[in-house]
Amino acid sequence: MTVGVWEAFWLIVHREMRLSFRRPEQLLQPLVFFLIVTTLFPLGLSLQLSLLRDISPGVLWVAALLSSLLSLDSLFKSDADDGTLEQLALSGQGLTVIVVAKTVAHWLVTGLALVLVSPIVGTALGIPTDAFATMLLSLALGTLTLSWLGAIGAGLTIGLRRGNVLLSLIVLPLAMPLLIFGAGATDRAISGTSAMGALYLLAALCVFTCTLAPFAAAAALRITLE
Amino acid sequence: MWTWFYKLASPPYVYGVAAALMPWFLGVAILTIGYGLIGGLVFAPPDYQQGDAFRIIYVHVPSAWMSEFVYTTMAVAGAIALIWRIKVGHAVAAASAPIGASFTLAALVTGSMWGKPMWGTYWAWDPRLTSELILLFLYVGVMSLRSAFEDPARGDRAAALLAIVGAVNVPIIHYSVVWWNSLHQAATVAKLGKPSIAGSMLWPLLSMFVGFMLFYGAVLCLRLQGEVLNRERQSAWVREAIKS
């Protein structure tokens, strides 16, 4: 009985979700890191809330970036360690489907979680509530793009010594345009001007990455698993 | 004609070609860079707006161009190596990376020093400068990734993939001054049609471009020989080759 592509996709997503929720503490770690990092800035700068508003988009985005990087470790590593990744690769489904399923599942439990927590963080940083819609949308698009860039990086660095540092070194330069547009969109929403331009660019980046990154990430896995 | 191309995939052939070409590349490079520097620093008239500070263009613009050109070469060589499994491609990519990184650093440093008298600041977070800085990080990432693998062949392949992914940045650098309102000056030379710069200023600049390209060729030949040797240490032809 051969399994169709969509069926394989949902099977893997389902598996990833179940594995993730088996250890809820692991899910909370990036979120707590997100909260802690955003706390560091007001503490370090001791600014009034109204002044904090000016730097809040940047702080929010840098924190989201770093939290996502932290969680990327779990994307392929545990499966690579116990041999499941090789089994999946040999399953005949094609690495691309597997990579798409794993990355989507990963985004659902990390990126999306960041997006849902962001209103709390936004309030702590003094972001006005009418900017929240833009903030949520930009973070949703941004974290999805980031999950994909991270998938490429994670695929390339599985099993390397100090792979975490190397992963950050690889992913962060690629994520810089994302940061510029994402923070820019929220910044414009806060100051009252239209964020549509930045949001469109962010969406374009997201679509571009979501279309091409699966092939790059699958190629990365092929290189690592060979 | 294609036999010449196929021969390039052979490590001993490439080693020999690189060894033979290097002195020629270096010699002409020194001549053209010498002419460019003398022409630009001594004979070109001072700029109407920038005075003598504009002379930095003779090192800054060729460096910036090389930083993009070498990265593209590295990415293309890596792609050729990945797709057609031609190992010499990996050697070219590995050899090019430190050269390109040094040009990127030169572009950033000379640009920064040019920015101070012109814009009043050593740095600005504008699209052209930011994307050039990202290019430097990409170079470092590619070099780090290659060296992190214990199996050099796997390291080559991973670095090639990363170089290809990062190649998206190169058009962004190039067109950043077109797409955004940038502090950085728009294209003066590479525009099609009449370049908006005087002849006595232009020729030394073009000479510097040619000189830097040939210089890259010379240094590439040297490093490529080293890379090929490192990858083919066990082969029989190496014994004869290293006697020179």
Added chain:
Amino acid sequence: MNSSGGFWYMGGYARYVWPCIGFACLVLVWNLWSARRYLAAAKIRAARALAMVASEAQ
């Protein structure tokens, strides 16, 4: 020709122009030096590897 003040003065911009030219030349020289060293080291390593193979074959 240069504006007033002479060649080294660079019209007042000397402290920007000359470090730039200097740094660029430094980068070029470093490239050559570093590449030569790399090739020399590669030749030594290759010679060593060949010597090992030869001694193993005996």
